[in-house]
Amino acid sequence: MSGRLSVDVAIIGGGLAGSSAALALRGMGISVALFDKGFCGAQASGVNYGGVRRQGRPPEQLPLAARAAGVWTRLRGLIGIDGEYERSGHLKLAQTEADMAALEAYAETVSGYGLDLQLMGGAALRKRFPWIGDGMVGGSYCPSDGHANPRLVATAFPAAARRAGAQVFEQTAVVGVTRQADGFWLETATNLRVRAGIVLNTAGAWAAPFAESFGEPLPLSRIYPSMIVTEPLPPLMDVNIGMEGGAIYARQVARGNCVIGGERGLVLADPDFSRPSSDGARAIMNRAARFFPALQHAHAIRFWTGTEGATPDKNPIIGFSTTTPGLIHAFGFTGAGFQITPGVGEVLAELVRDGHSPTPITAFSPARFRPARSPASPGLTGAQDQNNQQKSEQREGFPS
Incomplete structure (x- = not known):
């Protein structure tokens, strides 16, 4: 025009x-x-992961995140679809005692922001989420967080x-x-x-x-998050998963596919574009299989990256x-x-x-x-x- x-x-x-x-x-x-x-x-x-979470954000972002949370709850009336938004909760895992201490300190810092974080040790974590592999020290659960389909x-x-x-x-x-x-x-x-x-x-x-x-x-720099999606699997993950330190994040959609991230793509000659790396894809899948044993034999059917601005x-x-x-x-x-x-x-x-x-x-x-x-x-x-x-x-x- x-x-x-x-x-x-x-x-x-x-x-x-x-x-x-x-x-x-x-x-x-x-x-x-x-x-x-x-x-x-x-x-x-x-093209992002699709996490709809407040947990883990710095305190200065939480009032804005709370404002946005109100938008997510009225999404269908606002844009005509629910965007596959699910208030599944967000579970952040700790692999070490230092990671768990960081989760505990964060919960204390944001206690006045209405996240209602639930801290749990390793035994309680395994009892509540038996599909998570051994070796986790504990976790922090935010019941009001969730995920949606960014596309x-x-x-x-x-x-x-x-x-x-x-x-x-x-x-x-x-x-x-x-x-x-x-x-x-x-x-x-x-x-x-x-x-x-x-x-x-x-x-x-x-x-x-x-x-x-x-x-x-x-x-403003650029980052290139890389994602993997698996074949449809039986119901497994009933929460949006993150990890202290960012080693992996994962969620399962209603169709059964698991969306998994935690690596960066390779930037191409034109920095507007990137592609997944084979090493990164293998690293994500090996991590996923270790943390979530039911994924050990899952087939990855799609990979992608995106371009994001970072400060x-x-x-x-x-x-x-x-x-x-x-x-x-x-x-x-x-x-x-x-x-x-x-x-x-x-x-x-x-x-x-x-x-x-x-x-x-x-x-x-x-x-x-x-x-x-x-x-x-x-x-x-x-x-x-x-x-x-x-x-x-x-x-x-x-x-x-």
Whole structure:
């Protein structure tokens, strides 16, 4: 599509963060154009493991995760399908006493966040989950966590946004964004020019160049999680499994297939793409067979990898640009975005409309990556600068 278009909000990136924001914005009556260089939900949002968990997240992420948990419980009414969401619970295993001590310390740290973690030693673990192999010291169980099918969820959100009136442009790469007196102008590879009052940068692993084009270099690397799915098996895993230290994660779907991860893919010459490695696949399957004996003779029928954006502190970047009024970032979920991004979309819509959100996101501000000012340099101190930014954020919402 070529020509010109004017909307209140333009969103770059059709993953779950961008598409859920588009849906929430339409619910507020705000006009939206959503752009993806490929197909919405085809990148990290649609090829991840599918864990819907709060357990294991740092405390600063838990209010946002709680916000997202409320979205998951009303998924069918929101996007028209349940996305195979199952509140199975999430069990995190400990292989050593040090791992168990880490789980106990985490449970103490997050005791006020409503996770209701249940700690159990090795004997209790084997009694409750007899399909887990010997050698585990214990575990931590979060009954309210679960899992879902990312391929279904990541395509259903943009479809729901389109039904709600959002203009969704797939295979339409945004090749340039400029800020002018009358707002932002976006140029696409299809020669469509778009004017927008506010821009959301939700471009995932491809988001950093858009930030840098506005004088805001933000640290973003890429990771390539690798997954395996087995043939359908008799019912075995009745919980979503993780492990302290990240050696493996696994879940079983209603059809009986087990989805297993814990390794990284091999990046190709074009860093947008990767492929599973044979060594990594064997390592995952050998681990799975050791930890879950019923999988010792299971056939792996499919392998895949995905491309995800990662930050140095493993927290996402969410909030107003520190350089450009009207630009809002949401990317860098570092392999843990599937559960929280539906909540991120609602937060982004509130930032657009109100200039702030009741869900605390200060810890994710892009300002945390700004270089510290020299004490001898003129201008605001770091604390004053942050205060000024917070005040600015509250003025930058969509005009009422």
